[in-house]
Amino acid sequence: MFVKKILLTIGLLGATTGALAGEYAADFLQIGVGARALAMGGAFTAVAGGDPSAFYWNPAGLLPPKRASVQFEHVAMFGDLAQYNTASAVLNLNDQFAVGLSWIRLGIDEIPRYGELQGSRFDRLTRNQFRSTGTPEGYFSDTEDAVMVSLSQTHYIDLYLGDPITGLALPMEISWGVSGKYLRQNLDANSATGQGLDAGLLLRMTHSEWDRLEPLSWIGIGAMLRDISHTRLQWNTASEHQDTVEMGIQFGAAASHTIRAIKSRLTLAADRETQPYALWRLGAEWRLLEMIALRGGLVDEDLTAGAGLLLFGLAADYAFVSHDLGNTHRISVVYHF
Numbered sequence: 347m348f349v350k351k352i353l354l355t356i357g358l359l360g361a362t363t364g365a366l367a368g369e370y371a372a373d374f375l376q377i378g379v380g381a382r383a384l385a386m387g388g389a390f391t392a393v394a395g396g397d398p399s400a401f402y403w404n405p406a407g408l409l410p411p412k413r414a415s416v417q418f419e420h421v422a423m424f425g426d427l428a429q430y431n432t433a434s435a436v437l438n439l440n441d442q443f444a445v446g447l448s449w450i451r452l453g454i455d456e457i458p459r460y461g462e463l464q465g466s467r468f469d470r471l472t473r474n475q476f477r478s479t480g481t482p483e484g485y486f487s488d489t490e491d492a493v494m495v496s497l498s499q500t501h502y503i504d505l506y507l508g509d510p511i512t513g514l515a516l517p518m519e520i521s522w523g524v525s526g527k528y529l530r531q532n533l534d535a536n537s538a539t540g541q542g543l544d545a546g547l548l549l550r551m552t553h554s555e556w557d558r559l560e561p562l563s564w565i566g567i568g569a570m571l572r573d574i575s576h577t578r579l580q581w582n583t584a585s586e587h588q589d590t591v592e593m594g595i596q597f598g599a600a601a602s603h604t605i606r607a608i609k610s611r612l613t614l615a616a617d618r619e620t621q622p623y624a625l626w627r628l629g630a631e632w633r634l635l636e637m638i639a640l641r642g643g644l645v646d647e648d649l650t651a652g653a654g655l656l657l658f659g660l661a662a663d664y665a666f667v668s669h670d671l672g673n674t675h676r677i678s679v680v681y682h683f
Contacts, residue, residue, distance in 0.1 A: 371579050371589030372529055372540070374452040374490045375572075376622075378402070378667075379432050380417060381678040385652025385665035386629025387643020389615035391598030392568035393629070395521070395548060396560070398434045398680055401448045401496040404570045404598075405523030406548035408498035409444040410436045411559035412659070412682045419678035424669070429453045432678075436496075446496035448525075453489045458482035486534040494544075498523030505551070517561075521548040529579060529591075542577030542591060546570045557611070558636060563603045570596045592622040610634045641665075652676075659683055 380399030383390040394400035394407035398417035401408060414437045421430040434448035461483050465476035500521040507514040525544040531537060548568045552561035572594035579589040598617035605612060610633060617627040629643040629650075639654035652665035661680040666673065 372490070372492070372531075372542075372577065372591045374430075375450065375492060376594075377430060377452065379434075379448075379450065380419065380680075381652055381663035381665035381676045382631075382639075382641065382654060382661075382680075384667050384676060385641035385643060385650055385654075385663070386615060386631055387617075387627045387645045387650045389598060389600070389617040389627040389629035389643060391546075391570050391596050391615075391617050392548065392550075392566040392600035393598075393602075393613060393615050393631075394546075394568070395519075395550065395566070398436050398446070399432075399678075400498075400523075401434055401436075401446045401494055401525050402450075404546035404548055404568050405446075405496045405498055405525045405544060406521040406546040406568065408436055408446050408496055408523050409442075409500050409521070410438050410682060413438060415680065415682045417678055417680045419676065421674055421676045423674050427454065429455075442500050442502075444498045446494075446498075446525075448492075448494040448496065450492040450494075451489065453487065455487045456485045457487060459484045459486055488531070488533045490529075490531045492527050492529050494525045494527040496523060496525040515554075517552045517554055519548070519550045519552060521550075522546070523548075527577075529577070531579060536581060536583055538579040538581040538589065540577050540579040540591070541575070542573045543575040544570070544572045545574055557604045557606075560602070560604075560611075563601075565601045566599070568598045568600075570594070570598075572596075595619070595621045598627075608634070609636075611636075639663075 378384050378388055379402040383399055383403055390403040394404040396411045398415040416435045419432040423430050431451045434446060436444055436446040438444045459482055469476040498521055500519055503518050504515040505518050523546045527542045529540045550564050550566035553563040555562040573591045574593060577591035581587045596617055596619045598615060600615035602613040613631040615629045619625040625646050627645055631639055631641045633639045637656050641652045643650040648668045650667050654661055654663040659682045663678050665676040667676060
């Protein structure tokens with residue numbers, strides 16, 4: 347068990363801290379936010395509209411279905427080795443503008459520290475006193491935080507097919523959004539800070555009729571650009587080393603339709619992430635009676651799944667997410683008011 351913990355620690359640090367390799371700077375922001383989105387494989391760029399996790403997936407979809415929305419999430423990852431927390435609050439200023447405040451934290455405690463090996467490799471092979479005892483000299487921790495302030499605006503227009511008077515009018519929503527973020531990492535006795543900017547675009551063609559708080563049907567496309575400002579983490583070490591966060595690009599398409607005969611809604615989505623990883627994300631959600639949701643997804647070859655329960659504006663969502671370092675069970679709570 348101790349050996350497994352060490353291996354998980356090494357793997358997790360290599361995947362989440364820029365101190366080991368600059369290419370992994372702020373990589374904890376790749377973990378994802380919200381059990382609903384992750385159960386759908388993260389294919390959420392064009393689905394994010396009205397969900398409080400939109401600040402992460404596409405800030406263009408920030409506008410909540412009611413006056414305000416909040417979301418909280420806590421995840422014990424990889425055998426309780428790491429603790430991952432997110433919180434977000436979104437407020438609509440009117441039917442076009444919304445602002446949001448969000449926080450993401452990843453914490454890893456009790457990382458073992460070992461002293462430098464003595465002697466040559468031959469000495470360690472032949473003499474016991476030069477070999478490591480396997481007992482750590484102490485422990486240190488790594489915490490990574492991101493605080494985001496988001497803004498989105500939505501425009502509503504009618505697209506006419508044919509004559510403007512007698513032709514068919516298709517309602518459309520065109521939204522844009524930005525998220526400014528402050529990053530901080532504390533690794534042992536050192537720390538690093540940086541600022542970044544994300545931007546998103548969302549275009550949805552909607553049905554003129556509405557079902558509760560959502561159009562009866564809609565088709566959408568979205569785009570998300572992360573760290574377009576060339577985000578850098580500046581360390582307070584003697585060398586003042588800088589880690590550059592690689593820009594992320596993700597595109598998506600989605601469609602949603604209410605099936606009145608059985609009082610349900612089906613949503614299908616597909617995303618393509620081109621940077622920093624080349625990934626296909628597929629997702630599906632089936633909501634019944636606006637109370638129960640079943641979800642499934644695919645991230646390249648990895649399956650995701652989940653479910654949700656909605657009662658009186660309070661939604662509890664669950665997601666199962668597979669990972670090379672260990673599978674995780676995620677639960678998030680959302681409240682619209």
